[in-house]
Amino acid sequence: MxxxxxxxxxxxxxxxxxxxxxxxxxxxxxxxxxxxxxxxxxxxxxxxxxxxxxxxxxxxxxxxxxxxHQVPAANLWVKGAQAAHIPLDATGGALTPYPFLEIxxxxxxxxxxxxxxxxxxxxxxxxxxxxxxxxxxxxxxxxxxxxxxxxxxxxxxxxxxxxxxxxxxxxxxxxxxPGGTYQQVFYVADVEAQGPAINGELHVDIDEADFIAVFPLAGKGRARLIGTVRDERAEHPESLRFEDVSQVAMERMKVEVTQVNWFSTYRVHHRVxxxxxxxxxxxxxxxxxxxxxxxxxxxxxxxxxxxxxxxxxxxxxxxxxxxxxxxxxxxxxxxxxxxxxxSTDQVFSFVTADGRLARLLRTRLAPVLLPRVAAIAAARGFMFRTVSQLSLNYRLMPLSFGDAGTVHGGDRLPWVVENGHDNFSGLQRLCWQVQVYGAASEALSAWCARHGLALDVFPWSPACEQAGLARNGMYLLRPDTYVALAQSSPDVAALERYFATRALHPWTVLTR
Missing domain, CATH: 3.50.50.60 (FAD/NAD(P)-binding domain)
Structure with missing residues (x-):
């Protein structure tokens, strides 16, 4: 054994x-x-x-x-024309060291x-x-x-x-x-192609033609196509070839496929x-x-x-x-x-639903609203944080407590860069650690040293304030870098209570 x-x-x-x-x-x-x-x-x-x-x-x-391959922008197409352009790099540049979608x-x-x-x-x-x-x-x-x-x-x-x-x-x-299976059958194809949608960005067609998304792959002219299979062809998806699927959406987006390297069909499930x-x-x-x-x-x-x-x-x-x-x-x-x-069910249902009302929403309402929404910086930031999982948090859960500035226990720590240095550099350590923005008290420094807890103190700056951090605020970070405890001022007693009530022991480097 x-x-x-x-x-x-x-x-x-x-x-x-x-x-x-x-x-x-x-x-x-x-x-x-x-x-x-x-x-x-x-x-x-x-x-x-x-x-x-x-x-x-x-x-x-x-x-x-x-x-x-870094995807710098996403594009939405309707009736053969680009309806919205969302620049990911400009949107996420102040939020993360990785302001793009990585393929x-x-x-x-x-x-x-x-x-x-x-x-x-x-x-x-x-x-x-x-x-x-x-x-x-x-x-x-x-x-x-x-x-x-x-x-x-x-x-x-x-x-x-x-x-x-x-x-x-x-x-x-x-x-x-429990859950279910969507009725639509999808195909996926890795291809070599040319056309305006083969430019290294993400492109999605949302009109009444067959749904299609074009994901860029590394290498010139390479892309992943994901689309729907409709009508009677969906009854036997296992026998389909790329030549059998509808070309309407591809033609509207002016995608000219020159070679198919891989093709498959599948159904999508939603279960937890x-x-x-x-x-x-x-x-x-x-x-x-x-x-x-x-x-x-x-x-x-x-x-x-x-x-x-x-x-x-x-x-x-x-x-x-x-x-x-x-x-x-x-x-x-x-x-x-x-x-x-x-949330993915709502998005998925919107872009793939059949019926007159669904087509009306996609072809008439979405082309008008989406460009306007994409032009609002706050809306672009919300979309980027959601898709990139930066907004994922564990607020109001057993390991999360307190708040300082706009940052709560359970949040991802905001990224701050100042003079070429950022507050994420210490997060490469797999350990409990404390960060303070402004000044740390002698009592806090002594407590961290006594318990072997890493302490990083960053000078206060406008960038810290813009990120939602609190001046002299103390943030206890879990080994997976999420904020465990947030306090508006360094408080040794709060640290003591946090670890004691949860039967945890702080460690800088976990040794066995």
Whole structure:
């Protein structure tokens, strides 16, 4: 019998990121997947700004930005004309170091993560299938089928189900997966093409013709097309070829396809598991939630699940926190999943709905309103923060407390850059830490030093005020860089209460 601390089932981006984060925090992991190889098709494309910010903790952000394609703007088309242009770089430039949509196909993404795991001595155990498992107060006892058909047993403290929408882990736990399936059939095609919509930006057609979105890929003239399959052709999508799908929307956008490199059809589901945790077993990524591709949120949400859970598992295993800390994973991530499914469902229904009223809204109302909305800086900022997941927060949840300025416990820390230096530089540390903007008291400095807690003090500036921070405000940051505690002035007693009431122990570098 092989033993490990965390057994990860599923080696997509969610499982791979969880393995990397846990390894960096000193946790022994084993990651298995029943497929013979990693993905070879570019399924998910978008890497959002918030994911890139968090990837700095693993030194992954620069590698992805350099290898992928930065999308500087989004465009909406109606009746063969561009109806709205939304510049992402100008909108997000004051909000994040990554003011763009990063296109980095999932197959390349997975390969990069696998290479990073290999570098630290961890390999994905391929053609290894979870058959069943049981758990008690001491841990998980799992039964695996190995590549040669034999069976093996594995003992672990915790089990992470990252095994997709048809999750074996979720089914074994008997957790429901309510939701539904959209009636539309979609196709996806990676192509080489030319035309005004093949300019490195995102283009979406929303008129009465078949819906189509054009995502740029790295390399001249390369793009991903996502469109609807309508009428009788949708009855047998498995037999469709690219030549069979409607060309109306492509012709209106003047997209001339010269070569098809990959083509597939699929249906879109929207579901959220009834629980994300049962005792020592957890659900992450598509095993916990699936939704429409609107906004490119799916893969990023699964990665967010992994990062949220990793530091909590590491803290409990290192006896730096009580096991009750793990309850916060389901509370925080399920709330976001529910909200995400609802919001993407609304967008998805708007751009794909049939009927006279739906067409009227898309072709008459949207072309008038969207350019006007896109011209308002505040509206552009709201859209960017929402899609990029910068606005994701854990307010009013067990690990979040207080406020200072416009920043609340549970918020993402606002990004501030001044004279070439930014307040995110210290966030590459995977640890609890404190930031103060203005002056820190001697008592606070002494308390942080005594407890081994990193303290960064930044000079007050107009940029701090503009970002919504409070002068002399104190912000306690979780290991995943979200604000845990916000106070308008440095308060040692508030720190003491925060850790004591939650049975947490601050740590700068988690050692085992």
């Amino acid at each position: 092989r033993s490990t601390e965390v057994l990860i089932v599923g080696a997509g981006p969610t499982g791979l990121v969880l393995a990397l984060w846990l390894n960096k925090l000193g946790v022994a992991v084993r990651i298995v997947d029943k497929t013979p190889t990693s993905g070879t098709t570019s399924r998910a494309l978008a890497v959002q700004a918030r994911t890139l910010e968090l990837y700095r903790q693993l030194d992954l952000a620069d590698a992805i930005v350099n290898a992928g 980095f196909p999932q197959d390349q993404h997975e390969q990069l993560l696998i290479e990073r795991l290999h570098a630290v001595g961890i390999s994905v155990e391929r053609q290894t299938e979870l058959l069943d498992f049981n758990q008690d107060e001491h841990g998980i006892h799992a039964r695996l089928r190995l590549p040669d058909g034999s069976e093996s047993e594995c003992q672990a403290h915790y089990l992470a189900g990252c095994d997709g929408a048809r999750s074996t882990v979720r089914k074994a736990l008997g957790i429901g997966f 598991a009834q629980q994300f945790r049962r005792r020592r077993a957890f659900l992450l990524g598509d095993a916990a939630h699936v939704h429409s591709p609107a906004g490119g949120q799916g893969m990023n949400t699964g990665i967010g699940d992994a990062i949220n859970l990793a530091w909590k598992l590491a803290s409990v295993l290192a006896e730096k926190a009580s096991p009750e800390l793990l309850d916060s994973y389901e509370i925080e991530r399920m709330a976001f999943a529910d909200k995400l499914v609802a």
